[in-house]
Amino acid sequence: MHPILRLVVQRIALGLLLLLAVSVLIYAGTEALPGDVAQAILGQSATPEALANLRESLGLNQPGYVRYFNWLGGVLTGDFGKALTNGQDIGQAIAQRLGNTLFLAACAAAISVPLAVILGLVAARYNGRWPDKVISGITLSTISLPEFVAAYFVIYLLTQVIPIFQPVAMVFPGMSFWAKLQAVALPVIVLVLVVLAHMMRMTRAAILNVMQSAYIETAELKGLSPMRVIWKHALPNAIAPIISVVVLNLAYLVVGVVVVEVVFSYNALGQYLVDHVAKRDLPVVQAVGLIFAAVYISLNILADVISIVANPRLRHPK
Amino acid sequence: MNEELHYIVKRAAKGLMSRREFMGRATALGVSAVMANALLASAARAEGPVKGGVLRAGMAGGESTNSLDPALAASEVPFMVNMTWGEMLVDVTAKGELDMRLAEEVSSNADATEWKFKIRKGVEYHNGKTVTAEDVIATLKRHTDEKSQSGALGIVQGISEMSAEGDMVTLKLASGNADLPFLMGDYHLIIQPDGGVANPAEAIGAGPYKVVANEPGVRHTFERHANYWDSSIAHADQVEILVINDNTARTAALQAGQVHMINRVDPKIVELLKGVPGVSVEAVAGRGHYVFIMHCDKAPFDNKNMRMALKLAINREEMVEKILGGLGTVGNDFPINAAYPLFDDAIPQRTYDPAKAAEHYKASGHDGSPIVLRTAPGAFPGAVEAAQLFQQSAAAAGIPLEVKVEPDDGYWSDVWNVQPFCASYWGGRPVQDQMYSTAYLSTADWNDTKFKNEEFDALLLKARAELDATARKEEYSKMANILRDEGGLILPMFNDFVEAKRAEVGGWEADPNGELMNGRALVKCWLTA
Numbered sequence: 035m036h037p038i039l040r041l042v043v044q045r046i047a048l049g050l051l052l053l054l055a056v057s058v059l060i061y062a063g064t065e066a067l068p069g070d071v072a073q074a075i076l077g078q079s080a081t082p083e084a085l086a087n088l089r090e091s092l093g094l095n096q097p098g099y100v101r102y103f104n105w106l107g108g109v110l111t112g113d114f115g116k117a118l119t120n121g122q123d124i125g126q127a128i129a130q131r132l133g134n135t136l137f138l139a140a141c142a143a144a145i146s147v148p149l150a151v152i153l154g155l156v157a158a159r160y161n162g163r164w165p166d167k168v169i170s171g172i173t174l175s176t177i178s179l180p181e182f183v184a185a186y187f188v189i190y191l192l193t194q195v196i197p198i199f200q201p202v203a204m205v206f207p208g209m210s211f212w213a214k215l216q217a218v219a220l221p222v223i224v225l226v227l228v229v230l231a232h233m234m235r236m237t238r239a240a241i242l243n244v245m246q247s248a249y250i251e252t253a254e255l256k257g258l259s260p261m262r263v264i265w266k267h268a269l270p271n272a273i274a275p276i277i278s279v280v281v282l283n284l285a286y287l288v289v290g291v292v293v294v295e296v297v298f299s300y301n302a303l304g305q306y307l308v309d310h311v312a313k314r315d316l317p318v319v320q321a322v323g324l325i326f327a328a329v330y331i332s333l334n335i336l337a338d339v340i341s342i343v344a345n346p347r348l349r350h351p352k
Numbered sequence: 353m354n355e356e357l358h359y360i361v362k363r364a365a366k367g368l369m370s371r372r373e374f375m376g377r378a379t380a381l382g383v384s385a386v387m388a389n390a391l392l393a394s395a396a397r398a399e400g401p402v403k404g405g406v407l408r409a410g411m412a413g414g415e416s417t418n419s420l421d422p423a424l425a426a427s428e429v430p431f432m433v434n435m436t437w438g439e440m441l442v443d444v445t446a447k448g449e450l451d452m453r454l455a456e457e458v459s460s461n462a463d464a465t466e467w468k469f470k471i472r473k474g475v476e477y478h479n480g481k482t483v484t485a486e487d488v489i490a491t492l493k494r495h496t497d498e499k500s501q502s503g504a505l506g507i508v509q510g511i512s513e514m515s516a517e518g519d520m521v522t523l524k525l526a527s528g529n530a531d532l533p534f535l536m537g538d539y540h541l542i543i544q545p546d547g548g549v550a551n552p553a554e555a556i557g558a559g560p561y562k563v564v565a566n567e568p569g570v571r572h573t574f575e576r577h578a579n580y581w582d583s584s585i586a587h588a589d590q591v592e593i594l595v596i597n598d599n600t601a602r603t604a605a606l607q608a609g610q611v612h613m614i615n616r617v618d619p620k621i622v623e624l625l626k627g628v629p630g631v632s633v634e635a636v637a638g639r640g641h642y643v644f645i646m647h648c649d650k651a652p653f654d655n656k657n658m659r660m661a662l663k664l665a666i667n668r669e670e671m672v673e674k675i676l677g678g679l680g681t682v683g684n685d686f687p688i689n690a691a692y693p694l695f696d697d698a699i700p701q702r703t704y705d706p707a708k709a710a711e712h713y714k715a716s717g718h719d720g721s722p723i724v725l726r727t728a729p730g731a732f733p734g735a736v737e738a739a740q741l742f743q744q745s746a747a748a749a750g751i752p753l754e755v756k757v758e759p760d761d762g763y764w765s766d767v768w769n770v771q772p773f774c775a776s777y778w779g780g781r782p783v784q785d786q787m788y789s790t791a792y793l794s795t796a797d798w799n800d801t802k803f804k805n806e807e808f809d810a811l812l813l814k815a816r817a818e819l820d821a822t823a824r825k826e827e828y829s830k831m832a833n834i835l836r837d838e839g840g841l842i843l844p845m846f847n848d849f850v851e852a853k854r855a856e857v858g859g860w861e862a863d864p865n866g867e868l869m870n871g872r873a874l875v876k877c878w879l880t881a
Contacts, residue, residue, distance in 0.1 A: 121419065200608055309416040312417075
């Protein structure tokens with residue numbers, strides 16, 4: 035087997051194992067929460083008979099590992115069960131909200147990733163001079179703002195002072211792509227502000243690191259323009275660290291944007307999870323937890339694989 | 353009337369000019385404020401309801417865990433959703449009178465133990481079926497079922513027998529209750545075909561709008577029920593509730609015109625919002641109140657002197673001023689205010705008196721150890737600050753309060769009704785009997801002060817069956833005095849509903865029964881532009 039292929043297969047297998055371990059942790063963790071699920075559903079007015087009936091129908095009388103495998107079996111066949119609070123099908127609700135989450139993340143990534151890389155290259159090119167200082171200064175100050183402050187500022191500026199957007203960013207099935215883009219404009223701006231600096235700084239640092247190498251000196255001595263040296267010779271060799279920080283930020287855009295969702299009332303997974311945690315709706319918490327873990331693990335595998343593929347020593351085995 | 357005045361009155365009535373702007377210009381034209389108000393009101397009446405359009409409300413108080421099952425409604429958005437698609441037997445008007453809805457007539461026997469409701473003929477559900485007396489019985493049965501988890505369970509428990517004959521529903525009660533018709537206006541008791549037993553969350557009702565999209569925690573959209581029986585309401589073609597729990601986003605959405613009305617305006621920004629063109633703030637004095645509850649059966653609150661000391665050690669005026677931003681009224685340690693019928697305004701107002709509080713505190717013989725008061729940001733808006741104010745005013749009387757801030761998560765299951773002293777709130781009820789029965793009767797499900805008083809219970813049962821208003825008022829007054837002096841309730845303030853709407857909303861009316869015109873704002877208002 036080609037060494038790259040073997041490494042990729044290994045990574046994916048490891049990822050799946052990890053996901054399985056996470057599923058056990060999520061299940062055990064939520065089960066260990068204080069309070070009984072049946073009690074949580076019925077509330078303070080629960081009668082002992084109603085409690086017993088509900089425990090029976092939820093299968094709570096079975097041992098924990100049996101319930102775990104039942105749950106896992108359901109998940110593997112795409113059946114997440116029904117929410118305890120309002121009986122909605124969890125799979126359907128998650129599918130729609132995951133779509134919204136990914137849409138927001140994709141929009142933010144489509145702007146922030148190229149922008150961060152370009153800004154990083156420019157900053158590296160003018161290392162220590164004013165373009166570098168301006169870029170670093172601006173991105174560092176936007177990342178230092180807490181998300182909700184940035185969000186309120188953007189709301190004030192773009193819905194009140196210059197009213198070009200709507201403050202509430204809900205998207206619905208049936209909305210045109212253009213309408214969706216308009217709806218998510220404000221949260222996207224905030225997310226770009228939040229993730230830009232991290233990726234930009236890493237790009238800059240990785241490029242500068244490579245710039246110390248002998249072959250860069252050779253390229254410079256050949257008389258290539260500085261931008262061309264960076265683009266053709268430095269960037270390909272700096273790709274691994276850049277990819278890993280980009281992926282880390284992509285993962286954040288999917289699983290870490292609850293605050294932004296809340297401020298803009300954006301109907302995605304984070305808000306959904308928070309509401310159900312508050313109501314102790316465990317099947318939903320477990321399902322969303324597992325999906326977040328899957329997203330995180332897959333993105334990390336992706337980063338690994340890209341770094342492996344980008345490694346010349348592996349690409350050309352002896 | 354001079355021409356310019358005529359012009360601005362018309363503009364204001366059409367909603368093209370905010371009320372504030374109108375009053376300013378009218379005053380500049382030499383018209384008195386009273387006169388300007390009267391002009392505007394008559395012009396608005398002449399303008400009349402406008403049909404059509406999409407009316408939107410932006411609301412706090414919705415979660416993605418919400419269900420359309422009327423029995424389960426507990427927060428503000430599900431309440432408003434219910435009031436938009438559902439119809440009960442009766443409604444309660446802003447003045448506190450009965451508004452006959454699906455019931456056309458209501459009558460009782462002499463001791464109020466048997467009630468008859470005549471069901472309106474030919475009223476259609478959203479699915480085309482006709483409302484029958486059997487449906488009413490089935491609905492009530494569903495809510496009386498112990499397993500129903502219905503929020504109206506406590507209300508319908510007193511019904512011992514129900515029967516339907518033709519279009520007449522008869523309810524027999526274990527003991528007389530003169531307020532029973534009001535209880536039928538509870539927002540959980542939406543009449544559904546066959547009681548909605550098969551699928552209560554289907555949202556088939558006889559209300560003015562039918563549900564089009566239901567995305568809990570995000571939005572709820574409705575369209576007018578074409579065959580709705582009452583043509584005097586339901587003006588907009590479509591109505592929509594957007595769930596916007598974030599205060600800033602909700603206010604911004606109103607200012608940007610994304611929604612036409614919002615609930616729960618933060619008292620801190622009321623003054624700012626008042627200056628925004630096209631937007632008006634409506635503070636409505638209601639029955640809701642913010643409280644500190646002591647368990648009368650646990651030390652040190654099982655000591656009457658201790659309870660009295662704490663009641664005297666709270667500065668009510670300061671609370672209203674600082675916590676509610678002046679948008680509220682002082683409370684008097686019983687859960688009834690002037691918004692209730694039969695309220696006795698002769699009961700003296702309790703005021704902050706550190707000297708007397710100190711006396712009672714000494715008489716209680718407390719060992720001087722800190723008294724723990726638990727609170728949480730979500731107990732009520734400003735609950736943590738209110739507890740700290742209480743701590744300071746009590747310290748002046750030599751009472752050592754210790755404020756413990758608990759997390760919001762789990763507050764209602766782990767602290768409220770469990771810990772002996774904590775902050776809480778009540779939304780109020782349409783009538784005194786219901787408020788007292790829900791929380792202060794010895795056997796009440798939600799007796800969160802563990803108040804047990806035989807004399808009080810006897811008076812409550814007596815007043816309940818009393819059809820003579822004067823005698824009832826006297827009994828209620830006695831009960832208020834007992835609770836005020838003996839109870840575990842510290843009630844420093846009644847909070848207003850603070851809401852805001854855009855100038856293009858017509859038909860707005862202050863309603864003390866609940867937020868956003870008791871949940872009927874989308875049904876009763878219209879868009880003028």
